[in-house]
Amino acid sequence: MSAPITSKPVKHADAAINKSLSVEKKRALYRDLCRIRRFEQISLKYYNAGKMGGFLHLYIGQEAVAVGCVSLMGENDHIITAYRDHGHALAVGMDMNACMAELFGKRTGCSKGKGGSMHYFAPDKNYWGGHGIVAGQTPLGTGLAFGLKYKGLKGAAMAFLGDGAVNQGSFHESLNLAALFELPIVFIIENNGYSMGTSQKRSSAYPSCLAERAVGYGMAWKQLNGEDLYEVRAGVHDALERARNEHKPMLLEISTYRYQGHSVADANKFKYRTKEEVERYEREHDPVGIFKAHLLRDGTLDEAAATAIDQAAITEAEAAAQFATQSAFPEPAEIFDDVYWEVDQKTESGQTGRHFFND
Amino acid sequence: MRRLSYRQALREAFDEELARDPMVMLMGEEVAQYNGAYKVTEGLWTKWGDKRVMDTPISEAGFIGMGVGASMLGVRPVMELMFWSFYTVAWDQIINNAGMVRYMSGGLINCPIVIRGPANSGTNVGATHSHTPESVIAQFPGMKCVVPATAYDAKGLMKAAIRDNDPVMFMENTLLYGEEWDVPDNSELPGGELVIPLGVADIKREGSDLTLVCHGRAVLTCLKAAEILQNEHGISAEVVDLRSIRPLDEETIFNSVRKTHRLICVDENKPFGSIGSQIAAMVQQHCFDDLDAPVLRVNSLDAPAFYSPPIEKIQNPTPEVVVARALEIC
Structure with a gap:
C-alpha cells in the first residue's frame, strides 16, 4: 500500500526547473490545481441539475498533468488536447466565466455556445482545443510544430491524448511525421488506465508500456508519474527543451487517474473498476493533495493560506455558474456566424455566390 | 493568345x-x-x-x-x-x-x-x-x-x-x-494577373432553348452535346459552367433558366444527392413559373465505377446521352 498523501515525498523538488520556483509561483500552481478541481466539481453539480446538454468529461484526478505542462509554456509554445479539455483551458488562463458559460450553452461562452464542453479554444493563449474525435487532434498538434519550424520560431507544441487514443491511425501517422520531419513536438499520453470502459490491458498491445511504441519511430520516450506535479514539470521540461533546441519530438506517457466516469453519462463507472480502486487513488494518489502536502512541508503555505486559495476557487467557480446562469442563450441568427471567415469579415469573396442553402 | x-x-x-x-x-x-x-x-x-x-x-x-x-x-x-x-x-x-x-x-x-x-x-x-x-x-x-x-x-x-x-x-x-x-x-491582363473569384459561374456557350448546367469535365461533354443539338436538331443550348460548387452562383443559373425555360443538370456525380439534385431543387422553387418542362439530370450511372474500359466509357455522361435527354423535353 502506498503512503498516505500527507507523508508522500515529492520527487524532483531539487530539479532546477522546480528549485527555481518562487514562493508566489508555487502558490499559483496550487491555485491552478484548485481552480480546475473546483470548477469541475461545480460544473458537475449544475450538469446534474440539468443545466447543460451533451457530455461532460471531467478531468478531476488528472490536474497535475495539465498544470505542470502548461506552467512550462513560453511565448512560442502551443498546446492541443482532446475532449477532456477543461483543465488545460483553465491552466492556460482561459476565463472561468467563459468556460462555464460554454457548458451552459450561452453566448458568453468561450465558443459562443457553439462548441460545448469538448471544444474549448484560446488561440491568443496558444491553446488550440478541445477536440472531440479520439486522436484527431494529434495531426493538428503535429501541424502546430510544423508551423513553428516553418516560420523559424523557437518553440514547441504539446499534443495531449488519452491512453485510448494510442490505437488510432492518425496518432501513428503523427508520430511518423514528427520523427521524419524532425518537428518540435512532445506527444503526451495522459494514461488514466481506461479508454472509456475498457482497461489498458484490454485495449492495447504493448511491450512494457504505451510510450515504448515510440521506439518504432526512432523517437525518444519516457514514463512519468502524473500524481507528482514536480515530476511532470521536470520530465516535460526536458522534453520541451529537446524539442525547442534540437527539433526532436518525444513521446511521454504520464500515469494518472480520473475519479469520475469517462463522461458524466458513463453509467458503468463502477462496473469496469471498483469503487475501492477509485477511493484508493483519491486517498493515496491525489495530485492536489500531494502537492498541497508538499507546500505545507516546505513552508510555502500554511493550512489557512491553502484553505483560502481553495475557498477562493470555490467562490470563483460558483460565481462563474451564476454568470453562466444569467447569460443569454445565443440568438438563432448566430447559427450562420463563424462558418466562413470570408463571410464573417464581409470580404468580396464572402459576398460572392451563395454560401448557405436553406431555401 | x-x-x-x-x-x-x-x-x-x-x-x-x-x-x-x-x-x-x-x-x-x-x-x-x-x-x-x-x-x-x-x-x-x-x-x-x-x-x-x-x-x-x-x-x-x-x-x-x-x-x-x-x-x-x-x-x-x-x-x-x-x-x-x-x-x-x-x-x-x-x-x-x-x-x-x-x-x-x-x-x-x-x-x-x-x-x-x-x-x-x-x-x-x-x-x-x-x-x-x-x-x-x-x-x-x-x-x-x-x-x-x-x-x-x-x-x-x-x-x-x-x-x-x-x-x-x-x-x-x-x-x-x-x-x-x-x-x-x-x-x-489589365490587373497583371489572372484571379477568378469563387462563386461565379461562366456561360461557356450561349443559347436560347435549353440550359445545360454542368461542371468539370461534364462541361466538355455539354459543349459537344450543344454542338450536336444545334447542328442536327436546330436546338440552341446554353452551357453554364458552375466552376465553383460552394459558394454557388445561383443567379447565373436562374437567369439562364428564365431565358431558356428548360434545364438539364449534367455532372459526373452519382445521382443520389448529386450537384444536379441540389440545383434541381433550387430551380423548381425559384423558377417554377419559368419552366416549360421537368428538370432532368444526367449523372454517372448509379453503380461503383466499372473497370472495363468500354463499359466505364458509357457509365459517365456522354454527349449522346445528353442529346437524347434534351430531345425528350425540347
Whole structure:
C-alpha cells in the first residue's frame, strides 16, 4: 500500500526547473490545481441539475498533468488536447466565466455556445482545443510544430491524448511525421488506465508500456508519474527543451487517474473498476493533495493560506455558474456566424455566390 | 493568345503564389522530387526547394491534418491528394478539423488551406480511385469546393483558392490535365494577373432553348452535346459552367433558366444527392413559373465505377446521352 498523501515525498523538488520556483509561483500552481478541481466539481453539480446538454468529461484526478505542462509554456509554445479539455483551458488562463458559460450553452461562452464542453479554444493563449474525435487532434498538434519550424520560431507544441487514443491511425501517422520531419513536438499520453470502459490491458498491445511504441519511430520516450506535479514539470521540461533546441519530438506517457466516469453519462463507472480502486487513488494518489502536502512541508503555505486559495476557487467557480446562469442563450441568427471567415469579415469573396442553402 | 495545358496553368498558379506569399507551400505525395504523379508540380521543387515544395509519406490523415494544424498558425499549405479518392482516409481531418474548427471555436480560428488533386472517374482504375466527392464535400457548411473545366479557369480559380481564408477543396481531372486552352500571359491582363473569384459561374456557350448546367469535365461533354443539338436538331443550348460548387452562383443559373425555360443538370456525380439534385431543387422553387418542362439530370450511372474500359466509357455522361435527354423535353 502506498503512503498516505500527507507523508508522500515529492520527487524532483531539487530539479532546477522546480528549485527555481518562487514562493508566489508555487502558490499559483496550487491555485491552478484548485481552480480546475473546483470548477469541475461545480460544473458537475449544475450538469446534474440539468443545466447543460451533451457530455461532460471531467478531468478531476488528472490536474497535475495539465498544470505542470502548461506552467512550462513560453511565448512560442502551443498546446492541443482532446475532449477532456477543461483543465488545460483553465491552466492556460482561459476565463472561468467563459468556460462555464460554454457548458451552459450561452453566448458568453468561450465558443459562443457553439462548441460545448469538448471544444474549448484560446488561440491568443496558444491553446488550440478541445477536440472531440479520439486522436484527431494529434495531426493538428503535429501541424502546430510544423508551423513553428516553418516560420523559424523557437518553440514547441504539446499534443495531449488519452491512453485510448494510442490505437488510432492518425496518432501513428503523427508520430511518423514528427520523427521524419524532425518537428518540435512532445506527444503526451495522459494514461488514466481506461479508454472509456475498457482497461489498458484490454485495449492495447504493448511491450512494457504505451510510450515504448515510440521506439518504432526512432523517437525518444519516457514514463512519468502524473500524481507528482514536480515530476511532470521536470520530465516535460526536458522534453520541451529537446524539442525547442534540437527539433526532436518525444513521446511521454504520464500515469494518472480520473475519479469520475469517462463522461458524466458513463453509467458503468463502477462496473469496469471498483469503487475501492477509485477511493484508493483519491486517498493515496491525489495530485492536489500531494502537492498541497508538499507546500505545507516546505513552508510555502500554511493550512489557512491553502484553505483560502481553495475557498477562493470555490467562490470563483460558483460565481462563474451564476454568470453562466444569467447569460443569454445565443440568438438563432448566430447559427450562420463563424462558418466562413470570408463571410464573417464581409470580404468580396464572402459576398460572392451563395454560401448557405436553406431555401 | 498562348495555349497552355490545364496542368501547366495550375503550375503557373502555384509558381506565382509561391512567389507572392512566403507562407504558401505545397505538400503531398510525390509532389516534389518526383515532380508530381501527374506532373502538375513539375519543376517547382527544383525552383523553390524543400521548404516550399515538400514530399510527404503516404499518410493522408497525417499530412492533411498537419497542414490544417499549420494553417492555424498562418501557414497556407496547398496539399495534394494524388487522387481525391483518397479523401476517405483523411476524412476526419478534412471535415471535423478543417471544416468545423472555425465554428466550434466561435470564429476564433480559420484554416486557409487548399486540398487539391484529380477527382474523376473514366480512367479505368476501378471504383476506389474514381470518386467524384464534390457533392459529398459540398454537404458541409464551412467547406468551399471548386471544380474547373478549363486551363484558364484552373489557373484563375487556383490563385483565388490559395488566397481565400477558408478551406477550399479544389478538384481537378486527370482527363483534362493535357487539354490545352487559351490562357493569357499576365502582361496581357489589365490587373497583371489572372484571379477568378469563387462563386461565379461562366456561360461557356450561349443559347436560347435549353440550359445545360454542368461542371468539370461534364462541361466538355455539354459543349459537344450543344454542338450536336444545334447542328442536327436546330436546338440552341446554353452551357453554364458552375466552376465553383460552394459558394454557388445561383443567379447565373436562374437567369439562364428564365431565358431558356428548360434545364438539364449534367455532372459526373452519382445521382443520389448529386450537384444536379441540389440545383434541381433550387430551380423548381425559384423558377417554377419559368419552366416549360421537368428538370432532368444526367449523372454517372448509379453503380461503383466499372473497370472495363468500354463499359466505364458509357457509365459517365456522354454527349449522346445528353442529346437524347434534351430531345425528350425540347
